[in-house]
Amino acid sequence: MSDQIKHECGIAFIRLLKPLSFYREKYGTALYGLNKLYLLMEKQHNRGQDGAGIATIKLDVKPGNRYISRYRSMASNAVADIFEYVQNKFVDIQNNTPELMQDTEWLKNNVSFIGEVLMGHLRYGTHGKNSIENCHPFLRQNNWMTRNLVIAGNFNMTNVDELLEQLYELGQHPKEKADTVTVLEKIGHFLDDENQDLFDQYKQEGLSNVDITHKISDNLNIGNILRRSAKTWDGGYTICGIVGNGDAFIMRDPAGIRPAYYYADDEIVVAASERPALQTAFNIQYKNVREIQPGHALIVKKDGSVAEEMFREPTEKLSCSFERIYFSRGSDAEIYRERKHLGKLLVDEILKTVKHDIDNTVFSFIPNTAEVAFFGMVEGVHQYIRDLQKKHLLENKDQLNDEQLDRLLSLSPRVEKLAIKDVKLRTFITQDADRQDMVAHVYDSTYGIIRNHVDTLVAIDDSIVRGTTLKQSIIKIMDRLHPKKIIIVSSAPQIRYPDCYGIDMSRMGQFVAFEAAIQLLRERGMEQVIEDVYDKCKASVLLPKEEIVNHVKDIYRPFSREEISAQIAKIITPKDTVAEVEVIYQSLESLHVACPNHRGDWYFSGNYPTPGGNKVVNKAFINWREGINQRAY
Known part of the structure; x- marks a missing residue:
């Protein structure tokens, strides 16, 4: 992806079912x-x-001895x-x-972190402060072993205000307004109740x-x-938890948004x-790894x-595409097959x-995550060429001479x-102008391959969010190769709407597709559409989230996918670019063909899997219209 975005966190859980001595002897x-x-x-460090x-x-530690260890x-x-550490x-x-080191009983009694239940978490902070207090696992302590609770998760809740109010009604006073807390x-309260x-x-x-x-x-x-804790949760989540006695769970949201x-x-x-990660760490065959079902918890x-x-x-299962x-x-x-198919x-x-000018077209990709989609694209071009050769041979088999056949x-x-990412380059200079110049050199290019003003360069990216890196770096670099035309291809559809389930895409102004639609409305004298959407979004604020619809869809409704793609091409083309620039996006229909079991597409379609999603997208539009640069939930 040319525009790096932060995204879903990762969890790891291990429960050893045998005594520790078993693993020392066997492994x-x-x-x-x-x-x-x-x-x-x-x-899973990605x-x-x-x-x-x-x-x-x-497990089964005598009273007075430490049995929970945590480090972040x-x-x-x-x-x-x-x-x-x-x-x-x-x-x-x-x-x-x-x-x-061979005495597992002594180690368990005397050294921290030697235990039968283990949890790990990798954090991508989509919002908020980056401090040690924001790192999972979170710990709720109590002198009663079965009231201790440790949780870590990959989740965002859209209705934190509502959940916070429920905690107030229970008589609690949470230390901060955050979905993790x-x-x-909430789980801790019902654990206490139980x-x-x-x-x-x-x-x-x-x-x-x-x-x-x-x-x-x-x-x-x-x-x-x-069941009691999650009754009113609205969001995407995979949450891992351990009770102090050793009971553990991994729970997944009802739409299966987050993976587990x-x-x-x-x-x-x-x-x-x-x-x-499971296959590699434990040498497990693909067929033996199971998916936790939506709305279910694996309880150990x-x-x-x-x-x-x-x-x-x-x-309806709408796992994140x-x-x-x-x-x-x-x-x-x-996933490998799906990316190739895309x-x-x-x-x-x-x-x-x-x-269909194969001779004068060069196919490439934007490193590094688009490489697998690139393989699929090249396979498709090879298939087209084979079909073309077969047809030509069948129709002209008696008329081809050796030279024509060879050709x-x-x-x-x-x-x-053609684009090579220089991972060692750091844009450390603070002045904006200098920083932009440095960004332009994050990628190197391979010179001497493109025929000046003759060849068309096709470069596939896995998705285009903001278009910033394309404009500031990639297209400039490609234009230095002097192609006649540059075609940027996105293996994902146009990103039009914010995510509210764990991806760092929550502000409307971040999306180049949204910027393109707004520009088209203004160029065509349709500014009233913007005001009408704003009024509808404002009117929906006080409605229950279950009654709210996504009014931001009206921003895109007047335009075809191709019209918005053409406007995006204008936005991401730097001044003084000689080559013509065009952008091609994947269609929603093709996305679902390639990824049939992961149909969650709200950032492309605006069809959110939970009621809170519609509330968030409308609030995100209000924030954009009012110039408020903050997340909408």
Whole structure:
């Protein structure tokens, strides 16, 4: 992606089902769980570079001994920093009393982070301050083991105000207005309720307080706690939680917006935001990794029993398609195929635009995430050429001489890597003019490949959000190669609406497609459409979110996709560009063909999977119209 945007966080969860001694004997180390947690997090480091954190819980620890450990970091390489901190706890032991590294019972009783339940989190801060207090996991502490709660998640709630008001009504006083705090306190409240109900029940049965503590630990109804907690949540979420006694859960929103995968056998239960992380860390076959179903929670009890339990009625499954286009790693077999398919589906429109002139067209991509879509595009061009050759041979087989036949069979797409990202370049100069000049050099180019003012250059990007890097860097660099025409191709449709479920795309003014539509309205004397949408959005503010519709769709309604694409091309073309610039976008229909099981497309279509989405998009438009530069939820 040429415009880097922050996005969904990542989770990692491990529950060791055997005694720690089992893993030392079988795998040769008492640190098996920690090593695997490190791998799970490193294999998802693309999901968070604003910070990271881990938490572990030891099972069946005697009273008075520490059983919960947590550490968070905001270092530039937070995952490595965390595990270096943990590793240092074993250095003296390894150097001075190495035999104790084999004594799992001693390690569990004397060294923090050695436990049976492990959680990790990678943070991409979509909004708010970047401080250690914003890093997950979050911890709610209590002297009662079964009232302690640790959570970490990949989520955004659209109705934080409503959730906060509910906490006030319960008599709580949250320390800040943030969805992480409200979620923690909401689950914590009903965890307390469950504890109290069980305590009262067992007290009436005449049990001692010590016996009651054990009975509560055995009989906590995690599913019931989650059902009561999540009843009014509106958002996209995968939330991992651990209760102090060792009960654990990973819950997924009813529309399946955020991803969650798991694997379980008789040794381990593991979960993560991405399937390949599980496959790599634990050498698991693709077919054995399961997806947590929307509206369900994977619940792992302290006794090791595992169940997938519904906590809210699932809605239509609208999993985030941006996960497939860009965010998740392409090492997932399904995602790899889908990205190739996205590229292939653009071929007909590309060939039409270049007038099927293969000889004078060079195909390339914008590094690095568009590479797989590029492969699909090239495959599609090869298929077109094969079909063309076959047709020509069948129709002219008796008329072709050797020279004509050689020329026909030599026809092939010209494929080159023309843009090279210089990952070491840093735009450290503070003055805006100098910074823009530095941005223009973030990419290098390969000279001498394009024939001056003859060739058309087709470059595929996975998506175009703001268009800033295209304008300030990429198109300038490509124009220096002196092509006749530059065609920028987006494997994703036009991004027209804000996301409110975890992606850093919440302000209307950020989107080049929105800027293009506004420009077209003004150029054509249709400014009244802008005012009408503003009035409708303002009128909807006091409505219940369930009654609100997305009025911002009216901004785009007068124009075709091609008209907006043409206006975007004008916006992203720098002054003094010699080559003609054109932009081609994927259609919504083709997106769904390529990604049939991930139909969440609200940032393209404006069709939000929860009522809160419509409230957010209207508020985002109001903020834009009133010049308020802040998120809409």
